[in-house]
Amino acid sequence: MTADLAAPPRPRPLETLNPLAKLAAPLPAMLALVFVRDLVAPSLFLGAALVVLLCGARLTRRTLTMLFVVVPAAVVVVSLGFAIWVDTDGLDATTPLVRIGDWTLTDGALLIGLATGLRLAAIMTLAFIGGLTTTGADLVRALVQQLRVPYRIGYAALAAIRFVPRFAVELRVIRQAHRVRGTRGPLRAAGYVVPLLAGAIRHAERVALAMDARAFGAHRDRTERHLVPVRRRDVVFVLAFWVISVEILALAGLAG
Structure with missing residues (x-):
């Protein structure tokens, strides 16, 4: 009797690109956004980044909620926050929108x-192009293979990345132990630190011994x-994104 195994889903276009290409493509745009006003x-x-993510990445419901609910809400909160604290004395003639006592919110400040x-x-959405479609392991491998980062440093970082899910498991076990013992209050949270630190030291020691036993770094x-090779599609993606970035900046300059 044979079991029907579901075929793995086909990777989306962004998932097949080199991690360094997904970092290099939006980097000029992110730097330019620091200076534009x-x-x-x-x-x-923002629209270009959303289009790239929707067309090239496999987005979960949680990610879609973050992109289309959390990000717009953050824009509203940040906009109002900065508008409240803007000094209107240095602005040109603006129209008051809200007046509360001596404080006035103008359209220029808004x-x-x-x-x-x-x-x-x-900037955050552009960073998602690489962040949502790249694993830490692939990024480390690309840094070691393409940028010639010493593999002893790179794979030490990879081992540190592997610690994260292990810490989650250990933290769950420690919480269960505290719950069984009836520990409550602030001492309960403080009691997580020492066991987690001891577990991290033990795990780091085992990893170091295993690496030395395999002559790692010799x-x-x-x-x-x-x-993790660099293919033609990686170069095309980077150049196309750079061209789009230049066109957007030129269009913004004409509109300004």
Whole structure:
């Protein structure tokens, strides 16, 4: 009797790209957004990033909620927050929108706050292009293989990444033990620190002994089991994104 095994889902376009390509493509746009002060450029970059994510990534319901609910809400909160604290004395003639006592919210201050909120949202969404479609292991492998980061440093970082799910398991076990013992109050949370630290030290010691036993770092080069190559589509993606970024900045300059 044979069991029907479901075929793994086909990877989405962004998932097949080199991690370094997904970092290099939006990087100029993210740097440019630090210096722009208009509304057009961050709005267009935000829209472009959303289109790339929707077309090229496998997005869960939680991620979609974050992109289309949390991000707009954050833009509103940040915009209002900056608009409240903007000094209106240095602005040109603006129209008062809300007046409470001696404090006045003007349309100029609101536009400055909106521009700041959109810039932050655009930078964050551009970062999601690589962040939502790249694993830490693939990023470390790409850094070691393409940028020649010493593999002893790279794979030590990879081992540290592997600690995270292990810590989650150990924390769950420690919480269950505290619950059984009836520990409550602030001492319960403080009691997590020492067992987690002891577990981390034990695990780090085992990893270090295993790496030394395998002569890890004894040779200059290392044969890679998992290759993360740079393909033609990676170069095309980076160049296309750069061209789009230049066009958006030029359009924003004309609109300004």
